[in-house]
Amino acid sequence: MTTPKLVGQTAWISGATKGIGEGAALLFAREGAAVALIGRDENDGSRVLRAIQQTGGRAIFIRCDVTREEEVSASIQQTVDAFGGLQILVNNAGIVDVRMLHDYTVELWDHVMDVNVKSMFLAFKHAFPHLRKNRRSYVVNVGSISSFVGQCGTPVYTASKGAVLQLSRSIALDYARYGIRCNCVCPGITDTPMLRRHLNAMPDPEAHLAGRLNRVPLNEVLTPEVVAKSILYLCCEDSAGITGTSLTVDAGYLAAAEWNCQALVR
Numbered sequence: 001m002t003t004p005k006l007v008g009q010t011a012w013i014s015g016a017t018k019g020i021g022e023g024a025a026l027l028f029a030r031e032g033a034a035v036a037l038i039g040r041d042e043n044d045g046s047r048v049l050r051a052i053q054q055t056g057g058r059a060i061f062i063r064c065d066v067t068r069e070e071e072v073s074a075s076i077q078q079t080v081d082a083f084g085g086l087q088i089l090v091n092n093a094g095i096v097d098v099r100m101l102h103d104y105t106v107e108l109w110d111h112v113m114d115v116n117v118k119s120m121f122l123a124f125k126h127a128f129p130h131l132r133k134n135r136r137s138y139v140v141n142v143g144s145i146s147s148f149v150g151q152c153g154t155p156v157y158t159a160s161k162g163a164v165l166q167l168s169r170s171i172a173l174d175y176a177r178y179g180i181r182c183n184c185v186c187p188g189i190t191d192t193p194m195l196r197r198h199l200n201a202m203p204d205p206e207a208h209l210a211g212r213l214n215r216v217p218l219n220e221v222l223t224p225e226v227v228a229k230s231i232l233y234l235c236c237e238d239s240a241g242i243t244g245t246s247l248t249v250d251a252g253y254l255a256a257a258e259w260n261c262q263a264l265v266r
């Protein structure tokens with residue numbers, strides 16, 4: 001049996017009640033971390049909490065809107081009060097909004113940017129006094145393949161995910177002296193409620209998905225568990241020496257300048 005990787009660590013994970021965040025919460029708890037499940041939905045929060053507790057893991061659910069500074073600050077204090085410290089911050093919560101840029105209002109623009117980017121500033125700001133107390137602490141911000149490339153019909157999401165990558169690099173630079181490593185995990189097409197909502201905004205969701213998968217070399221939709229493994233990697237000493245970088249988990253999507261390649265190997 002392998003040694004669990006996160007024994008003695010406490011992790012604050014936003015958007016931990018669904019999708020990739022839920023996958024990370026379950027994996028981190030299995031690896032021995034005490035996990036603060038940060039989210040807005042009590043029912044989903046209780047479900048993930050029960051799943052962790054039933055397998056002997058430690059967790060608490062904290063209701064928190066990550067765009068609200070007082071709630072973020074309180075959630076971090078509650079985490080530290082419950083578990084005695086904080087070593088790992090996973091800024092995963094995010095939203096996607098499908099519409100053309102000229103159809104945006106200022107309020108909608110602000111909302112997407114607040115959930116996807118401002119939340120990361122708020123969480124880091126309030127976690128820092130605790131993270132700096134450790135010999136080593138870890139921050140993972142969840143970006144996207146759209147941290148690197150444009151995607152149709154999601155201009156503000158794409159802008160926000162570009163900002164997530166740059167913010168991650170800045171945190172890595174400025175806080176390395178405090179023993180904090182910060183990296184960005186950039187998923188491709190992952191089977192979560194967000195993906196389903198995004199697809200359902202299209203006239204033919206399944207055809208749209210098939211079209212997108214057509215240009216993915218591994219031709220597969222990722223699972224939250226697969227993405228969670230990369231988040232875990234960057235939150236422990238398996239990734240010692242790595243900071244200020246991004247890890248794309250995209251089944252090859254960004255590698256492809258061409259697709260439908262004719263096989264040359266026979």
Ligand SMILES: NC(=O)c1ccc[n+]([C@@H]2O[C@H](COP(=O)([O-])OP(=O)(O)OC[C@H]3O[C@@H](n4cnc5c(N)ncnc54)[C@H](O)[C@@H]3O)[C@@H](O)[C@H]2O)c1
Binds near residue numbers: 095145
């Ligand atoms: N699913 C994909 O294909 C995909 C691809 C690339 C990047 N991502 C990124 O991965 C991250 C997780 O996405 P997912 O697919 O699991 O999404 P999801 O919608 O399935 O889950 C997101 C979680 O964030 C929470 N959340 C949203 N707004 C919040 C707020 N204001 N306060 C607190 N919690 C809030 C939701 O309640 C939910 O629990 C996001 O940052 C997303 O942009 C997803």
